[in-house]
Amino acid sequence: MTSWMLMSATLYNFEIINSLTPLLKIMYNSTYQNTYHVSMSSNTWTLLLSVTASSIYIGAIIGGFGTNYLLNVLSRRSTMQLTHIIHIIGVLVISVCGGFTWSFGAIFIGRLITGISLGISYNLPTMVVAELSSRGSQGFWESLVGVSGLFGLFVAVVFGNPKVMGNMELWPYLVSLSIIPSIIYLIVSVLIPNTPFYLVRQGKHEEAIETLGKLRISNQVNVTKEMEAIKDEMKQVKAVTIVEMVTTKSYRNQFIAVVMLYLNLVLVGIDGVLMYSNLMFKEAGLTTSQASVATIGVFGAQLLAGVIGSTLVQKYGGRKMLIVSNIVIIISLTVCTISRGVPHSKHSAAVFVAVGAIGLFLIVWSAGTNPSIFALLAAITTEPTRPTAFGYAALLFWVSDCSVGVGFPFLQKYVEAYSLTPWLACSVVFLFFSIFFIPETKNKSVKEIQAKFGRSADEENKPLLNK
Helix, strand or coil: CHHHHHHHHHHHHHHHHHHHHHHHHHHHHHHHHHHHCCCCCHHHHHHHHHHHHHHHHHHHHHHHHHHHHHHHHCCHHHHHHHHHHHHHHHHHHHHHHHHHHCCHHHHHHHHHHHHHHHHHHCCHHHHHHHHHCCCCCHHHHHHHHHHHHHHHHHHHHHHCCCCCCCCCCCHHHHHHCCHHHHHHHHHHHHHCCCCHHHHHHCCCHHHHHHHHHHHCCCCHHHHHHHHHHHHHHHHCCCCCCHHHHHHCHHHHHHHHHHHHHHHHHHCCCHHHHHHHHHHHHHHCCCCHHHHHHHHHHHHHHHHHHHHHHHHHHHHHCHHHHHHHHHHHHHHHHHHHHHHHHCCCCCCCHHHHHHHHHHHHHHHHHHHHHHHHHHHHHHHHCCCCCHHHHHHHHHHHHHHHHHHHHHHHHHHHHHCHHHCCHHHHHHHHHHHHHHHHCCCCCCCCCHHHHHHCCCCCHHHCCCCCCCC
């Protein structure tokens, strides 16, 4: 649960920009007029909104890439504590400095700092859960990491409603809510043990056995067997470097799979939809109040879908769920683009088709893509490869994510109804990749999964197609 707190807090802060967009326009225009004595132009507003949205990605690139180095000098628990502290600092810069001064510079800097914690949150909780959970239940617990993020998104949308806290008087307190999970974690973290994998790597075998016994309290007879499996997984190789990842065939295939899974998470256009759903609903023909209600409804359904999706991932496996999700996402993006592209009035069927397609996209991403990818990331990597693979893949992930955050407002402005077509094309690529490259992990051992990446000599020249 403590791993999920970080994901909930950081994604709450990420999504809050969606609710605050109308307020930001007022604050930025006031600050701009006081500084330059002229009103802010439409192009300037688009640029400032883009920078506001994307500054969190710059921080996320730093955080995601830096996770690997932090884990080399700190324990999993200490890294988690540091990440929550960074998150608290960033939130206070936004809510206190930005709230008092209406300075877009303060908001940029605050979002950049919180972005560092966001970048780490996409790596660290997955590693911690992978090292704490048993192999049989790992997929379920990993998928809940994604669900915790959906919870943060939903809370941000509900409390960000103008009738709740998304107004000019309360918005600093709205932003500050996300420090509550961080404070709770810092208080209880002294009671949280380090993972057995970390303890074994530090040579603390007795402490690792004791920790594993507490974690598997309902199944003590398997503690010794699982401990041997941990030692067997770790004795094969020391922590793998990036040079080894890209020059060794089996590691390279694993690294490519990790990168593509991370990109599949974001390059279907999810961040653009999450941050600008209100704007998209209004452009589809809804009023401002209707768009806000539609966003809350869709995000509520998204959270429920995520909970259900976690059980489906446990039942059917991450690979099957990812393939089905990519197919439905392609369909929903196609329908949304067509319905937004045809001329319509505010009461025409095309409006409801567009809203329904966006809702379907978010629900399927939440029930399938999100939980299945978190489950697959843990399943296809091992303890020696996980920090390096996640760290460098996260760098590419957040650079790509930044392109979505920066580019989406401009796509919305200049190509309008066709702003989702780049992500539609990416979705087709990810569908084929998930079919032909990602191995089946359901009911497979670590050795069986890794055998799909490191093939025997007589298979060396064959293409890597995993059915």
